[in-house]
Amino acid sequence: MVSTKLPLELEEEILTRVPPFSLHRFRVVCKQWNALFNDKIFINNYLACARPRSEFMLMTDSKLYSVNFNLNDEDPNINIRELMSMDFRLLETVPCDGLFFSYKTTRTATVWNPWLRQTRLIKIDHMPDPFFICGMGYDSSRTEKRYKLFGYTIGQKSVVRYVIYEFASNAWKYFDDDPAVCRYFLYNNVSMHGNLYWVSNYNFETRCFIRVLDCSKEIFKPFCTLPCKNKVSCYSPVLAAFKGERFSLLQQCRITSNIEIWVTKKKITNADDGDDVKWIKFMSVLLPNLPIVCQLHSKVYLVDDSFYGKSVVTCCNDETGQLCVYIVRGDICRKIKLDDVVGELRRCFLYIPSLISLRDFR
Numbered sequence: 443m444v445s446t447k448l449p450l451e452l453e454e455e456i457l458t459r460v461p462p463f464s465l466h467r468f469r470v471v472c473k474q475w476n477a478l479f480n481d482k483i484f485i486n487n488y489l490a491c492a493r494p495r496s497e498f499m500l501m502t503d504s505k506l507y508s509v510n511f512n513l514n515d516e517d518p519n520i521n522i523r524e525l526m527s528m529d530f531r532l533l534e535t536v537p538c539d540g541l542f543f544s545y546k547t548t549r550t551a552t553v554w555n556p557w558l559r560q561t562r563l564i565k566i567d568h569m570p571d572p573f574f575i576c577g578m579g580y581d582s583s584r585t586e587k588r589y590k591l592f593g594y595t596i597g598q599k600s601v602v603r604y605v606i607y608e609f610a611s612n613a614w615k616y617f618d619d620d621p622a623v624c625r626y627f628l629y630n631n632v633s634m635h636g637n638l639y640w641v642s643n644y645n646f647e648t649r650c651f652i653r654v655l656d657c658s659k660e661i662f663k664p665f666c667t668l669p670c671k672n673k674v675s676c677y678s679p680v681l682a683a684f685k686g687e688r689f690s691l692l693q694q695c696r697i698t699s700n701i702e703i704w705v706t707k708k709k710i711t712n713a714d715d716g717d718d719v720k721w722i723k724f725m726s727v728l729l730p731n732l733p734i735v736c737q738l739h740s741k742v743y744l745v746d747d748s749f750y751g752k753s754v755v756t757c758c759n760d761e762t763g764q765l766c767v768y769i770v771r772g773d774i775c776r777k778i779k780l781d782d783v784v785g786e787l788r789r790c791f792l793y794i795p796s797l798i799s800l801r802d803f804r
Contacts, residue, residue, distance in 0.1 A: 454478065458488045465797075482586070485797045498742065498757045498767075499525075499537075499556070499793035502785030506556060508793065509767060509780065513746045513753050520767055520778050525556055538578040538633040540796020543591060551575070553591075553609075553803065557795040562803055564607065569614075570595050573605075579657035582636035582712050588804055590657055592638065606660055610804040619662045630741050632681050632689070635712040639665060639689070641681050650679055652689075652716070666716035669704045669723075677736035682743060682792065687711075690724065690745050692754075694735055701727035701735065703745055703754060725752045729775050733758045733768055742790045757790050 448456075457465065457478070465488075469476045478484050497510035506525045511518040542554045549567040554560070566573065575593035591607040603616050631640040642653040642664075650672045654665040670679055670693045677694050684690035687709040694701045707720040724745060735743050735756045743756040753771045757780075760766050765783050769776045 454484060454487070458484070479797055480799065486587075488797055497793055497795075498744075499791045500757065500765075500780075500783060500787060501789045501791075502783060502787055504785040505783075507783055509757060511755070511767070511769070513755070513769075514748050514750070516750050518769060520780075522780060522782050524782075526559070537791055537793055538580070538589070538636075539587075539798055540794045541578065541589075541798060541800075542791075543575050543578055553578075553589075553800060555796055555798060555800055558797070558799065560800040562609075562800045564591075569605070570597060572596050577631045577633060577638040577655070579633055579638050579655065580636040581658045583658040586804070587636065592655060592657070617660055630681055632683055634683060634687070634689075634710060637712070639681065641668065641679050641691075652681065654716075664716070666719040669721040670702065677734070680736055680741050680743065682745070684745055690743075691721070692735060692743055692745075694732075698728075699730075699732040699734065701732065701754070703727070705745070725754065727754060727770050727775075729770065729773065731761075732770075732775070733760060733766070742792055744792060759787065 457468070457475070460468070465479065469479055497508050500507045500509060505527050508523045508525055510521050510523075540555065540557065542556065544552055544554055549565070551564045551566050552561040553564065554562075573593065573595050575591055577592050578589060579592065580587040580589045588608065588610045590609070591605075593605045593607075595603050595605060597603065604619055605614060605616055607614050631638045633639075636657050638655040638657065639652050641650055650668040650670065652665040652668065653662060655662055668679060668691060670676075670691065672678060675696055677696060680692045680694075682690045682692070684705045688706045689710060690706075691704045692701060693703075703724040703726070704721045705724045707722050708718075710719070724747075733756065735741070735758060743754055746753045746755070751771050753769060755767065755769050757765070757767050760777070765780045765787055767778045767780060769778070
């Protein structure tokens, strides 16, 4: 009788494409799979394959929800899952590899994996007030990722100092740079390949550019110019990841609410210095009564190019304050009310469920 057992390499390839909530249940299938889901190489491969399956995570004043959908369907359905009641004061950072940073009090904080429901406490009682954490990245120059938190403090005479916390050494250190950077670094930064990227230079009628925090070298530097100007008639451009390894950029008119979206032509690599980055127009959305995607608490959107055409999805409040998901394809905008979400929206993120355990987090 011919054996029906698949080669281990093929099993791993298939499992990297299994939806996360199903994968979680598969831990009890056998010891081999349970051990595989803790393997760091498998975790990194799963993260790479999971990026197109991004979902929204919504934080209200009382609960945390995930909202997912499949844009490969002709008529995408919205699935809402209540993850937990909130006992954190505030989620502060855009996720890195599915991990969040959040404050529990003004003197303690945690790194948090909401999917595995694991936390790691960080003491910040020695840091001066005010103290802000802006993002999380990792040292990609090493074989094994070494995660870091980045933020800044404002001291006497409004002196800005940037702060790095490295998990492997459990140590804080300072470095100095342009104090104006912190105004832009706090919001709308994107974590990619361990580095943090964000739109900078908000002077009206000037060409905007992307600035990067190289988390390996721990320095700020310009990365590339953007294909749009920051006009008085438009909201500040919003940066996001596209298919995991490319950028997308959304600009919305204040007057008409019309949207223009660009994407980078090629993948962004860790060795990329930004000189060869090319942008192409992805889509224009010229529909009346579009929501304001650029709201401070929910600067989040997802663009996709599937069999059914180009799409942009956003989650924000409509003109009545009702929380909704908007799915735009061509000249059709589908509005789905999130009646099951309880409480006032505080923050909204693009999220990828993560297998990274914080028990041996470095």
